[in-house]
Amino acid sequence: MSEAIVSLEEAREDAYSMPLEDLNPAQAELFEADAIWPYFERLRKEAPVHYCTTSEEFGPYWSLSKYEDIKAVDMNHEVFSSEGAITVDDPDADFELPMFIAMDPPKHDAQRKVVAPVVGPANLAALEPIIRKRVCDILDSLPIGETFNWVDKVSIELTTQMLATLFDFPWEDRAKLTRWSDVATANEESGLIESEEQRQQELLECLAYFTELWNERINKEPGNDLISMLAHGESTRNMDPMEYLGNLVLLIVGGNDTTRNSLSGGLLALNQFPDQMSKLREDPSIIPNMVSEIIRWQTPLAHMRRTALEDYVVNGQQIKQGDKVVMWYISGNRDEDKFENADDFMIDRPNARQHIAFGFGLHRCMGNRVAEMQLRIAWEEILNRFSKLELVGDPVRVRSSFVKGYLELPVVLA
Amino acid sequence: MAKITFITHDGEKHSVDADNGISVMNAAIDNLVPGIDADCGGECSCATCHVVVEDKWMAVVGPPGDREESMLDLNPEREANSRLSCQIPVTDDIDGIVVNVPEFQM
Ligand code: HEM
Ligand code: FES
Numbered sequence: 001m002s003e004a005i006v007s008l009e010e011a012r013e014d015a016y017s018m019p020l021e022d023l024n025p026a027q028a029e030l031f032e033a034d035a036i037w038p039y040f041e042r043l044r045k046e047a048p049v050h051y052c053t054t055s056e057e058f059g060p061y062w063s064l065s066k067y068e069d070i071k072a073v074d075m076n077h078e079v080f081s082s083e084g085a086i087t088v089d090d091p092d093a094d095f096e097l098p099m100f101i102a103m104d105p106p107k108h109d110a111q112r113k114v115v116a117p118v119v120g121p122a123n124l125a126a127l128e129p130i131i132r133k134r135v136c137d138i139l140d141s142l143p144i145g146e147t148f149n150w151v152d153k154v155s156i157e158l159t160t161q162m163l164a165t166l167f168d169f170p171w172e173d174r175a176k177l178t179r180w181s182d183v184a185t186a187n188e189e190s191g192l193i194e195s196e197e198q199r200q201q202e203l204l205e206c207l208a209y210f211t212e213l214w215n216e217r218i219n220k221e222p223g224n225d226l227i228s229m230l231a232h233g234e235s236t237r238n239m240d241p242m243e244y245l246g247n248l249v250l251l252i253v254g255g256n257d258t259t260r261n262s263l264s265g266g267l268l269a270l271n272q273f274p275d276q277m278s279k280l281r282e283d284p285s286i287i288p289n290m291v292s293e294i295i296r297w298q299t300p301l302a303h304m305r306r307t308a309l310e311d312y313v314v315n316g317q318q319i320k321q322g323d324k325v326v327m328w329y330i331s332g333n334r335d336e337d338k339f340e341n342a343d344d345f346m347i348d349r350p351n352a353r354q355h356i357a358f359g360f361g362l363h364r365c366m367g368n369r370v371a372e373m374q375l376r377i378a379w380e381e382i383l384n385r386f387s388k389l390e391l392v393g394d395p396v397r398v399r400s401s402f403v404k405g406y407l408e409l410p411v412v413l414a
Numbered sequence: 415m416a417k418i419t420f421i422t423h424d425g426e427k428h429s430v431d432a433d434n435g436i437s438v439m440n441a442a443i444d445n446l447v448p449g450i451d452a453d454c455g456g457e458c459s460c461a462t463c464h465v466v467v468e469d470k471w472m473a474v475v476g477p478p479g480d481r482e483e484s485m486l487d488l489n490p491e492r493e494a495n496s497r498l499s500c501q502i503p504v505t506d507d508i509d510g511i512v513v514n515v516p517e518f519q520m
């Protein structure tokens with residue numbers, strides 16, 4: 001990496017020398033530099049429910065860093081609302097598609113119920129052979145013995161193709177899915193778009209495109225893909241168009257970065273913990289548990305945010321009505337009171353499934369089984385093909401305190 | 415103390431003895447009954463301990479509570495006798511109970 005903003009040692013020094021009340025974990029640079037860990041370590045020890053008043057970017061917010069506190073707040077949707085905003089950053093409110101991830105009951109429940117069957121395990125089983133075939137094709141096309149970027153050639157490509165498969169999306173246009181997903185969450189600082197108008201323009205194109213697909217599928221025999229299921233499903237076929245589109249975008253966004261960065265995270269973890277790679281080769285039946293451990297260790301969404309609807313005490317701290325409350329999943333998943341040697345990647349960790357990366361409660365990730373299936377197939381087929389997966393340079397990480405992921409992982413295969 | 419029989423989706427029966435005070439979910443996990451994930455560890459917030467209670471035992475265990483109902487309600491595969499097994503305490507009253515474990519937890 002070029003000049004790192006902080007090394008881990010500097011970060012440790014900094015985290016422990018500053019006054020506790022100045023601590024501000026919602027800093028994209030710290031995530032980009034992989035230097036966030038000591039800040040959360042100190043918070044977990046000294047201020048598990050911490051109020052930050054020093055963020056110019058986001059204003060005052062509470063940080064929850066312990067597993068049990070996060071879970072308790074996540075479960076308590078009566079007090080801690082998802083309505084309108086689910087990250088520490090407040091959205092620009094003028095062009096928001098209705099998505100149930102940012103709604104409270106009863107609206108949330110009604111909408112989620114409509115879409116949930118399409119990612120139900122029975123439907124997924126039907127899609128598994130197609131997904132496996134596509135995974136194999138991608139892996140078979142990778143260069144052997146030369147350096148390439150795993151993020152582009154494997155993580156992004158696999159995730160895009162799997163999304164395209166789930167939607168039976170026109171194959172030649174599949175790059176659009178990745179683009180729309182990136183655009184949906186982009187802002188002007190991200191460099192992806194020039195202006196808010198451009199973002200809205202592109203999303204409207206997305207809406208038009210999906211409407212066409214809907215119209216085409218509704219006139220055909222019911223198929224296995226998500227759009228066809230929505231178009232023919234008894235409870236979904238009369239869905240309001242905006243609702244349909246909001247929900248599709250949620251599926252695209254929800255299923256994209258998260259799975260992508262888990263695919264990258266797994267490769268990094270197995271390189272940082274080579275003994276685990278040997279263990280995996282000896283016993284590939286550990287793969288399903290390893291998938292949970294990869295998701296715990298990576299935690300592709302570092303946090304979710306709630307807004308307090310009333311005054312409420314969490315672990316001794318008085319939270320006030322209207323306060324922003326950030327649940328740092330990334331920290332909860334490294335909580336030693338829940339996970340022994342929590343920073344270590346252990347593919348046979350007995351309680352890996354209990355990770356908090358999917359959230360808990362009413363908003364618990366709806367695509368969790370899709371994500372697990374994708375990762376399981378990918379690792380089964382990777383192991384079948386390559387005797388070596390060697391990371392040959394430093395990872396380049398995403399500059400964000402929400403999406404915890406990678407831009408570059410230089411790799412050589414054998 | 416109660417004897418609990420879990421029937422997995424392939425028809426296989428797993429009978430276990432459980433002490434009062436734990437939950438039916440705990441009884442399954444402690445005895446390695448397949449098909450129950452229990453990701454949240456028994457706090458009614460993941461719905462991956464879903465079971466379908468045999469008809470005649472429904473009156474004994476009763477309907478789900480409010481929080482449990484809202485979690486179950488999100489599962490497209492729920493049935494009339496669905497319960498989250500972490501919310502069924504083991505007591506002498508349920509001795510002999512039979513529950514079905516679905517093929518998939520969501
Ligand atoms: C490793 C991969 C994934 C991770 C770590 C992840 C993480 C999360 C988290 C933390 C939430 C909770 C939001 C909250 O509590 O406010 C969530 C919700 C959601 N996720 Fe995922 N996700 C993943 C993959 C997917 C996939 C593949 C899909 C779609 C196919 C998906 C669709 C959704 C949807 C629709 C919601 C909203 C649920 C609701 O509000 O009721 N996710 N996800
Ligand atoms: S174990 Fe999570 S709801 Fe029962």
